[in-house]
Amino acid sequence: MEQLASLAPYVLILPLCMFLILGLFGKKMCPKVSGILGTTVFGIVSVLCYYIAFKYFFSGDYQIGDTFQKVTLFNMEWLRMNQNLVISIGFLLDPLSAIMLIVISTVSLMVHIYSMGYMHGEGGFQRFYAILSLFSFAMLGLVVATNIFQMYIFWELVGVSSFLLISFYYFKHSAVRAAKKAFIVTRFADMFFLIGILILSYYTKTFDFGPLTQVTDGHVEIVNSTMSGVTLLGFPIISIAVFLIFLGGAGKSAMFPLHIWLPDAMEGPTPASALIHAATMVVAGVYLVARLFPIYSFEAPHVLEIIAYIGAFTSIFAAVIACAQTDIKRVLAFSTISQIAYMMVALGVSGYGGVDGLGYTASMWHLFTHAMFKALLFMAAGAIIHAVHSNEMDAMGNLRKKLPITHITFLIACLAIAGIPPFSGFFSKDEILVAAFETNKWVFAVEYFVAGLTAFYMFRLYYRIFWFGEPENGYEHEPHEAPLNMTFPLMFLAAVTVITGISWAFGKFSFTEFISSDYSSYEIHTHWNIALPSIGAGLVGILIATFLYLEKTGRPNKAVSYIKKPYIWAYNKFYIDEIYLYVTNNIIFQRICQPIAWFDRHIIDGFMNLLSWVTNKTSEETKEVQSGYVQQYAWVFIMGVITIVLLSINL
Amino acid sequence: MNILSLFVIIPLVMMAVIFCVNGEKKSLIRTIMSIGGFALLCTSAYLTIQFLELRQIDSTSEFLFTESAMWYERFNIHYSVGVDGISVAMLLLSSIVVITGVFVSYAMEEKVKEYFLWFLMLSIGVYGFFISLDLFTMFLFYEVALIPMYLLIGLWGSGKKEYSAMKLTLMLMGGSAFLMVGIFGIYYNSIPEGSEGTFNIQEIAANVQALKANGGDISWEYIFFPLTFVGFGVLGAMFPFHTWSPDGHASAPTAVSMLHAGVLMKLGGYGCFRVAMYLMPDAAQDLAWIFIILTGISVVYGAFSACVQNDLKYINAYSSVSHCGLVLFALLMMNKTAMTGAILQMVSHGLMTALFFALIGMIYGRTHTRDIREMGGLMKIMPILCVCYVIAGLASLGLPGLSGFVAEMTIFVGAFQHPDLFHRVFVILGCSSIVITAVYILRVVGKILMGPVQDKHHETLTDAVWYEKVAAFGLIAAIAAIGMAPLWLSNMIGGGIENIAKLFTYGL
Amino acid sequence: MNHEISLVVVMILVLLADLTIGDKNKKASQLLSIGLFLAHTILCFQWSNSFSPTEAFSGMYLTSEIHMFVKNMLNIGTVLVFLYAYYWNTHENKSHAGEFYFLTLSTLLGMYLMISSGNFLLFYIGLETASIPMATLVALNKKREESAEAAAKYILTAAFSSGVMIFGISMLYATCGTLYFDGISANFSDFNLSIMGLVFFIAGIGFKISLVPFHLWTADTYQGAPTSVTAYLSVISKGAAAFAFMCILMKAFSNYPEAWKEIMWWIIVVTITVGNLFAIRQKNLKRFLAFSSISQAGYIMLGVIAGSDQGMASLVFYTLIYMFTNLAAFGIISSIEDQTGKVSMDDYDGLYDTNPKLAVVMMLAMFSLGGIPPFAGFFSKFFIFMAAAEQGEYLLVFLALLNTIISLYYYLLVVKAMFIKKSDSPLPTIKIDNMSKVGLIICTICILALGFISPLYSFIAERSFGF
Amino acid sequence: MNIPVESYFILSTLLFFIGVYGFVARKNLISILMSVELILNAANINFVVANRFIFPEQLEGHIYSLFVIAIAAAETAVAISIIINVYRQKKNIDAKSINELKY
Secondary structure, rough: HHHHHHHHHHHHHHHHHHHHHHHHHHHHHOOHHHHHHHHHHHHHHHHHHHHHHHHHHHOOOEEEEEEEEEEEEEEEEEOOOOEEEEEEEEEOOOOOHHHHHHHHHHHHHHHHHHHHHOOOOOOOOHHHHHHEEEEEEHHHHHHHOOOOHHHHHHHHHHHHHHHHHHOOOOOOHHHHHHHHHHHHHHHHHHHHHHHHHHHHHHOOOOEEEEHHHHHEEOEHHHHHHHOOEEEEEEEEEHHHHHHHHHHHHHHHHHOOOOHHHHHHHHHHHHHHHHHHHHOOHHHHHHHHHHHHHEEEEEEEHHHHHHHHHHHHHHHHHHHHHHHHEEEHHHHHHHHHHHHHHHHHHHHHHOOOHHHHHHHHHHHHHHHHHHHHHHHHHHHHHHHHHHHHHEEEHOOOOOOOOOHHHHHHHHHHHHHOOOOEEEEEEEHHHHHHHHHHHHOHHHHHHHHHHHHHHHHHHHHHHHHHHHOOOOOOOOOOOOOOOOOOOHHHHHHHHHHHHHHHHHHHOOOOOOHHHOOOOOEEOOOOOOOOHHHHHHHHHHHHHHHHHHHOOOOOOOOOHHHHHHOHHHHHHHHHHHHHHHHHHHHHHHHHHHHHHHHHHHHHHHHHHHHHHHHHHHHHHHHHHHHHOOOOHHHHHHHHHHHHHHHHHHHHHHO | OHHHHHHHHHHHHHHHHHHHOOOOOOHHHHHHHHHHHHHHHHHHHHHHHHHHHHHHHOOOOOOOOEEEEEEOOOOOEEEEEEEEEHHHHHHHHHHHHHHHHHHHHOOOOOOHHHHHHHHHHHHHHHHHHHHEEEEEHHHHHHHHHHHHHHHHHHHHOOOOOHHHHHHHHHHHHHHHHHHHHHHHHHHHOOOOOOOOOOEEEEHHHHHHHHHHHHHOOOOOOHHHHHHHHHHHHHHOOOOOOOOOOHHHHHHOHHHHHHHHHHHHHHHHHHHHHHHHHHHHHHHHHHHHHHHHHHHHHHHHHHHEEEHHOOOHHHHHHHHHHHHHHHHHHHHHHOHHHHHHHHHHHHHHHHHHHHHHHHHHHHHHHHHHOEEEEOOOOOHHHHHHHHHHHHHHHHOOOOOOOOOOHHHHHHHHHHHHOOOOOHHHHHHHHHHHHHHHHHHHHHHHHHHOOOOOOOHHHHHHHOOOOOHHHHHHHHHHHHHHHHHOOOHHHHHHHHHHHHHHOOOOOOOO | OOOHHHHHHHHHHHHHOOOOOOOOOOOHHHHHHHHHHHHHHHHHHHHHHOOOOOEEOOOOOOEOOOHHHHHHHHHHHHHHHHHHHHHHHOOOOOHHHHHHHHHHHHHHHHHHHHOOOHHHHHHHHHHHHHHHHHHHOOOOOOOOHHHHHHHHHHHHHHHHHHHHHHHHHHHHHHHHHHOOOOOOOOOOOHHHHHHHHHHHHHHHHHHHHHHOOOOOEEEEHHOOOOOHHHHHHHHHHHHHHHHHHHHHHHHHOOOOHHHHHHHHHHHHHHHHOOOHHHHOOOOOOOHHHHHHHHHHHHHHHHHHHHHHHHHHHHHHHHHHHHHHHHHHHHHHHHHHHHHHOOOOOHHHHHHHHHHHHHHHHHHHHHHHHHHHOHHHHHHHHHHHHHHHHOOHHHHHHHHHHHHHHHHHHHHHHHHHHHHHOOOOOOOOOOOOOOOHHHHHHHHHHHHHHHHHHHHHHHHHHOOOOOO | OOOOOOHHHHHHHHHHHHHHHHHOOOOEEEHHHHHHHHHHHHEEEEHHHHHHHOOOOHHHHHHHHHHHOOOOHHHHHHHHHHHHHHHHHHHHEEEOOOOOOOO
């Protein structure tokens, strides 16, 4: 305990220091040094994370019976609002944060290594590593938050570091535009998050997760005692609060309709996409909901239902779009959206405690596995782009010989995401489907379909890259395999994907031992009645993909020609961006800002100028009074006297 | 001698010295200025430490370092000074802005001597206002601070400077006209039976409380509170009395914009708080809603109109309107947390906006344009300046770890504790400003700093020189310091707030 | 009585000096007269230290400490005017220098009587003694057509207004049966005839203080008269009249304030506003200051409407500071006019670049007139407003304050001309004579210092208690 | 025969307003001066009458009117001299002609 407590601060301090050092003195260092420095330091950090997680799970000091305890390793007061509302920076250790620590440190470390190769020779190499450290700091801080406001703080920080990474190529208009979009959309969502926090804290008089997630006989006491029965506009206030908080999460996790920023965010360098926009930051929303899960589950079940529906819709929506994209990173982006939606669905359909909490467990595990293979996919994509210098599918094809390692790892990841056993993805996805099946058939149906769709578009991607024949005008120079510091992360993550999957398959370890809605482990086993059909769906998707894209044939176009309209719509992402664009430009800027600015200049300011004008004008107009005729002076004089007399004497 | 008087004496001495120096010896004058400014900075830092120590010992008395000397005994006017946590914070802010302002105006070549004389007079007014506990001296310093603006803008300004200078001066003087009537009203109506009136704020407050306790007539508050509040509100850029600010800031020379937006506008908020609300709590409480609406408007309104401006200074001026609106807004929420947030916001906005104006000045000095449509991709050309600009922008859109976030969050959380729904609805309205702020900040950052280089002539421009770096980094350091470790500051301020907050129903 | 006597003596001596050595040695006679008057001034200070309330002509003439103070004040002002006038008298006005001093002093004598009169007869005599020589002073420089015109307007309006005034006094006499102030205050009632008398009287004295609507002569006369005389008019005679006015209101009409408070309220508002509005458009600085002085008179009247000891104190204080401030302004104007003949505001463009000192002094004067701290004007304004506010005249104070914004506007116009505007043909660098220099230095010091010297105010306040 | 006091006052008031009318209406500066005299005399009548009929036991009114007459003389003298000065420059004494200074 003490030992961990003494170690824990460094998890946050080291990356922060790295950020400051690289940020301030990066210019002075030569790129290589800064890269190695950043990587090694983060290596230390990840070792720390592993150690902490390991201790937590296996030392047994932290579980009573088979229930894991929440432990606050340190908690220092940062800002005191009033007697009970305190913002503190701390380190909360529980299964949830432990898992997240592992995920983040692993992926982030891999990305650190990978970037050494990928970003090699880029301008602003040091800047990249500085921001990478900043992001790692923020993300770690987010997951270990002891109170919701600390979470909000680091929430904002990851937001800004994502902004900085997207706008890494700041001299490109598209990058800047994407970065702005990402920041503002998430900021917009954060506003709701903040309001949610305000409402919640107004009633519960605390930010602290301890009381907020303390379940006593089927209720979160503090919430139930203060907020039950309070309604606003007919809705129970608690539902409003937690829904607003969820909206915050929806922004970061790119739930429909706040998903528009994520595809554009691919403008950033690929490692950044792998880390932030595939593995870690985008799941923050899921993490948020999981963190406050007791409140959702007990105090606002309807909101949980809504979350499920939103998730379901988003997942299918994104999957459909993914089928029509040609930019490989965008395909991956949409698949990310759809997979995160999966996790949301899992939470949405989950209950609390024991087997009811299966969805919770499944979503967390899917978060874990997805982080691994999606990061892998992105890095592989990066390697491919690195080789062919393009994001477009048309510029690729037939690369399986040229990039063997990339090819294999990519394939593994595809299988995993397509839910083919024994890869990790299969199991997590399977559990999600089970949970959905037991709770909500409609959602289940959608997710089942999405599983097939996922398999299809992933293998479409796979075939387009590695088979399908070379592009028309060949490659201007022969694509070659990436250097080791890029391929190693691929192999490592592939290994993780495989191993977790297999070890689960042979029941070596069960995720449920580690994480469950009430932190006490329980037994589950694969439901083949659900699993087999889902595998079937996956296979069908793969087969269709194979049929269409294995060789260069006219089939794809023919297939498209059957579904022209939907294809166009999907290709244009259902025109959501255009709608947003219209709203911001034509409504907010044209209809609100411009008029206000005009009003200010011409009405308010105009009034002030009017006053001075009137004064000067009267001064000019009245000059005739001073006519220069002495007799008129006398006239005015006597008239004045008479007027005063008439006014003052009492007749 | 009392340490507080130093804040007036040091600038006076500097004025005397510079007055004697031959105007041609520019570098000498600059040196004197930087030395003096540094002395002021040290004094305020020392004061802060002393204050915190003394607070440990004596936590009861409202003001520390008090000193009082009879001036006009006919009206019982004293030169009486004293500070609580709030004024200490303000003094610290002023010192930082003043010294950085000096460094920023190092490049000034024309009529250096006169420029710095007026600059010093302005700072005397500011310091004097923050240290004085006597309404008369307070008002005196207030106007002392206002008038130099006219010549500073008119002589060294740019654009339609004469118009802006005149407009600014007259509008602020109009504000002080309201204020003066308010002061008279307070003075004469707070006189207890059988004793003579006083200008001392503490005594007045005590008298008013006694009057209320004895069931005396306090209806006068309802006439003079609005007058006083509006009087200070004009300087606090409260809608609809804010229009001097865009033109004024746009025309003013850099350092003056810094000092004006950074410190002088804070006089408004400080006065609203120290005079209007402290001395007339009942009226404040009953009439708050009017001003909550007005300030709530200016928060959103300023942000929206900043979104479509094309002149950098205009953008910043409007964002100042929005942020200072937030200050008054939080003050009117009348509870300790919100008020603390308001003061924090004053400090943080002071630093932020000073940094902004400094950087805008530096950029303008190089590109000779402030129109964002004519700039682009400056990040490549002058990285240091631009990174500073980005930091300033992030601070102003409330990035955690920088001062803006601390202030805004304290305000929102505090204000939301108000049990009345009306208030909370307006708080939510205020929250929307953080999004709009992000919009216009990113608009500028994306337009002028990022993207491809717009104007080929800009490619030859140089990056910051040493004194500019000193100014910018100094301000950034302060911003970050507050943002990282806000606790001591908010506690210091909170201590001062309590005395006033306890007058209100939901104060504590 | 000492003041008057010694003044008469000085007058005679000045006259003799002019007659005897005036023709041969102008300078000497002038210096002599200035010296004599200086001596008189100092003596007066001596006497006011050892003071005992005197009364003469069976109570027609009575004097108290505050009267002494005001008289000394007027003396100082006159000294300053003499200092400014010296250059003009030694160059342009060589032939009539002697008259200048003699006439000025005789008007001063008139003001003495006017101030310390206890009876309408003496008051009337004093008033006329003050205004008739004034006309000749205005006309003093015979060559200039303006001067004659200004004088004509002045004397005609003066005669007219004094006619109106004594008509009013006659009504008061007819109703109250006495011309002694205390007698009047005893018998005064809201009998229409006596109220009419009061109004006519206010009109008569309002002419001297140039209150609206009795002000129209002011601008023309100020512009036409020689600048030193204008300075004298705008400061000394106005101040004396204002003080006398307040004394009379306090003595004769104090027990029936309703009758005049209302009237004064309106007169003040109109005066300040009209003065400001007309001043905005002026280009000729003398004319500009004329209108500014009209609005200043309005502010002075705030003390009158307060009608209290504090009102009296702040009125005197205001007049004192107004005297120094305005004289500083006129000092600049006259010395520039004497040397270059330029009085238009446009001529002052870029003055700071050529004559920084003059520009700075002028700026100080303008700020002080506008009531900008830390200059003396701020304090006087603040206190006189307080005096009015004490009587609950908040609305009036507020209107007056709004007017100060306008006034600040045109004062800043002058500052703008001198400092901000650039001129292709700026005034040449001017070497001002030592006399004016001394005067200007005194004024500048007073502008900077008087506000902070609180004992001065308490000195006045003690004396003005009950006067 | 005895004449009621009021009629004296009516007379004086008439005289006063005639004087005012003259001052405002006449062209010639001299006649304007003369109308000033009328005003003064109106006042004098008031004084004397008030003294004679209302407060017969004192002399203030009489004295006052004497002073007024004296001062009026002085005033007129100065006025005339100034008017002469005006005539020197303008070659006429028309009231309308002296309006160089205005606005």
